[in-house]
Every structure is written in C-alpha cells, then in structure tokens.
Amino acid sequence: MRYDDYPDTREKFSKTNTRKTSSKRRIKDLTEHKEKNTSLDRFADHTLQELFERGFIQDIIWQLQQGKEATVYVATSQQGLVAVKVYADIRARSFRNDSVYREGRFVADVRIEKAIQDRTNVGINAQLVLWVEQEFRELHALHHQGIAVPKPIAWNGNVIVMEFIGTEDGAAPRLSDLHLSKEEARSAFEQAKNILRGFARMGRVHGDFSTFNLLWHEGKVYAIDFPQMIRFRENPQAEILLRRDIKGMLKTFSKLGIAEDEDALYREVLRQVPR
Template identity: 30%
Template sequence: MSHPSFPRALPEDFFRPDDRSPLEGIDESFVFTYDTYADELGEGQRWSRWEDLEALMKGPEPRPDWVVTSSGAIDTELGVLKTGKEADVFLVEREDPHRPDEAVVMAAKRYRDTDHRTFHRAASYTEGRSMKRSRDNRALKRKSTWGKQVAAGEWAVSEWNALRRCWELGLPVPYPVQIDETEILMEWITVTVDGDTETAPRVAQVRPEHSVVEGFYDQLRDALTTLVQAGLVHGDLSPYNTLAAGDRLVIIDLPQMVDLVGNPRGMDFLLRDCANMCAWFRSRGLEVDEQELFGELMAHAF
C-alpha cells in the first residue's frame, strides 16, 4: 500500500507572520467604513431628524448642494433671528461632526401653539382654499404622518406647501429644507457686509441705488406674473416681507397665500399687494402705478 509523500521539513517562513493587510485581495464592494458619533449632545443641540421624515416633509428635488442630509448631523441653536405674532424665527446650524466643512446655517420658523396661531383675517385667507397637490390627498387617505399634519390644517403646513410650490415654479423664495410639526427649516437669506455674513434686510429698510430699485421692480413684476399664471396670490405682500439680498429680491412669509379665483377676495388681495409694493417703489423715486401693474398681471391670469 502506498502512502502520500510529505516534505520532511517545513518551509523556513511557515511560522513567519503574514505582512499582508487583512483586506488585501478582498473586493472593495464588500468593505464598509463606519463613523462613530458622540452619545450625548450639548446644550441647545439635537440630532437631525432628516432620516425620520417622510418625502413630502422634505424639500423638493433637485436639492441645493448645501443641504445637509447626513443621518449623523447635529442641529445647534444659534439664537433668535426675528419674533412675530404667530411665529418666531431662529438660526440653526446643521453639521455632521465628520464633515465640518459642509455645515450650514438655516432659518427655523416655529409657529406657536394653538392659542397664538390664529392669523388676523384668517377666514378671509382660507376661504376657497383647495388642495392643489394630489399627493397631499393621498397622504390624507393613507393617514401618514404628513397626512395628519395636513389634516390639522395648521398655518405651518400652509406655508410649507406654498414655499415648495413657489420654489418649484422658480420664484425667488428661500429653499424649504424640511417641516417637522410646526417648525419649518429653510434657507437663510444673507448678505455680506465688510466680510461678515448677515441676514438680508427687509426691502423697507434699504435705500438702494436707482438701478437696483429698477431691478427690484422687474423681479417683482416677473414673480407676480408667475404667481398669477399659476392662479396664486401672495395675499400679504409688502416691503416688510420681501428681502433685499444685494441686488436680488426675495419673497418671504407665505402662509396666507390664496387662490386667485377660488378665493372670493383673491383679486382684492392681489390689488393690495400691488399697492403695498408700488408705494415703496414710488418712495424710492420710481414712477409706478398699482392699477397699471394690476391690469398687466390680470392680463396674464386668464
């Protein structure tokens, strides 16, 4: 009977430690890296809830590059930006500790509890308001988290829907990042002053050069034209809820947006918006007339 032959001595390097990396020869698609995050947060901090939110509670795509969507991001309260009758606005920084260069500061608009959430002339704004988005209707039927917020009929939801729709129409509004209950996180509109970043002032606070004023009016007319073509009216437009971001005009505060035709006072609101804005432009030396602007807009509405 024959037996297999074996070497009489083992190779000299048999017991030598292997210098190769444990990952050498392994397909990179099977290799994962993990970031570790602190278990505790500091005062005024919270974990980002981005991953927990439903699609309709996040901003429209494509999203700007600055939006931080990391599941490990931390939101840090930076202070109050503005106080109001129905809502307060805070500054919040969102940062992934492993990607500090991508941190972003946003405006967080927080509507107050039910006792402070009733707008002046609220019935005039909500009359004739219709559900424009079929996906909101589907969310209502599914009784999803977003559907429950829509059903509650809160002003935060109204502003969120208005912001999303205006952004999708290409209007000059802050990008809406997310909504979570009665808080809306949105783009912080800023200007640079002496190398520092500051909140863009309201139009009512600035006295720009005549060429900038003319540019503002052209932007306003284009924005209002786009709105009325979509059957919408801001409803409370004035120099106090438009921002002067350098030579760019940005429209804010949209919870009372109304349907131009569906709301019995839709055209009255549009004329008032025109009058409020034209009064400011005249005070800055521009010869404009609200009736003329209103007539021009109505020609685009139908």
C-alpha cells in the same frame, strides 16, 4: 446702500436650547455614531429636537425677526446655515383671522373643519399646523417654478426649515429696511414685479406682498412669508386680494422712490393668471 434702521437682533438662542453643553462635540458624537439617546436631547422643544434628530438642524445660533406669528432663527446644519421659522402657539398670541385665506381651501376632515370653526383646542392646533403646512407647500411649488424664494428644506408641526438668505455676517435685509440707489431701487422693483407675475402665472396671490416680505441679497430680490397665499382657482376673493397686494407693494416701494400706475399694473398682472 445703507443698512439704516436695520436692527441687529441677532441673539444667542437660549430658550429652547436649554441643555446645550459643549455642543460641537455632542453633535459630532450624535451624528457620527448615530446614537439615539433621549437623555442627550439638545432641544427642550420636541419639534426642534426631531428636526435635529432627522439631521436638518444642529445648533440655533441667532434670533432674527420676531413677528406676530412667528420667530425666525438661524441654525447651523451639515449643509451650512439654514433659516428656522417657528410659529408661536396661537393661543398665546392674537392669531390673524385667516378665514378669508382659508376660503375654498381643501380640508381633508370635516370634523377638523368643525373643530376649527368651534375653536376647540384640537381645532386651534389643527389650524396652526395647516397654516404652516400651507406655507411649506407653497414654498415648494414656487421654488420648483424657479421663483426667487428660499429653498424649502423641512417641515415639522409649527416649524419650517428653509434656505437662509444671507451670509455668515448677517441675514439679508428686507427692502423696507434699506435706502437703495436709484438704479438698485429700480432693479428691486422690476424683480418684485417679475415675482408677482410668476405668482400670477401659477394662479397665486401672495396675500401680504410688500417690501416687508422682500429680502435683498447681493442684488437679488427674494420673496418670503407664504402661509396666507391664495389660489385663484379656489378663492373667490383672489382678485380683491391681488389688488390689495399691488396697492401694498406700490405704497411700500414709494418709500424707495418708485412710482407706478396701480390700475395698469393690476390689469397686467391679472392677465397672467391662467383661466
């Protein structure tokens, strides 16, 4: 296996960590004496500061991929390294139109639904938080069913903390970044199909399933990136989105030398969905 094209984007985190001085001692002081003094804020970002105060993260040490919607960082914690997915303010970026995914999703408050439709500030904030919450909930459900996804750890506003897939030497690469041997590619594909069947048995469609959202770690495949996940029970477009996922999966796996019949796979996976 070669790590071709896999950029080493690890960078020291500096933006939200502006007041980091002799951090190791300070973490120790804060955690051991349980002091709470806002002048000792570690993070300029209050959401991260809260996660720090609640003990989920300590220092942010690397930046991984920066996507359209989110940037993923690696942080230290008392339980070891964790992945921290920070969603960008959607006003600053072109946020994906999520109405197809939100279709049928329950929104507790009609005023919030109206605000989202009117794209007011309150609505846009609510939309972002609902989107991130959705990812966290799905991670929980999937992990609970034993599907290979990062274990969810904490959610706060626009931030999710989850198990870091990788080692101290680096994050697990995406399947899209790798050249695998024939056997490895076949194994990765079988595992990806199993993950897809697992989603289907839970009545779910990933909504963005491809080798770009599959990590390869010590011979095991992990699925990531769930804010858009769809439920058959709620969304009348689920079958179309499943078909699209299978297309995307096969298209990206073809780069790893895998070929499979789309219709047959679609029918097989669809049969797993509880009716």
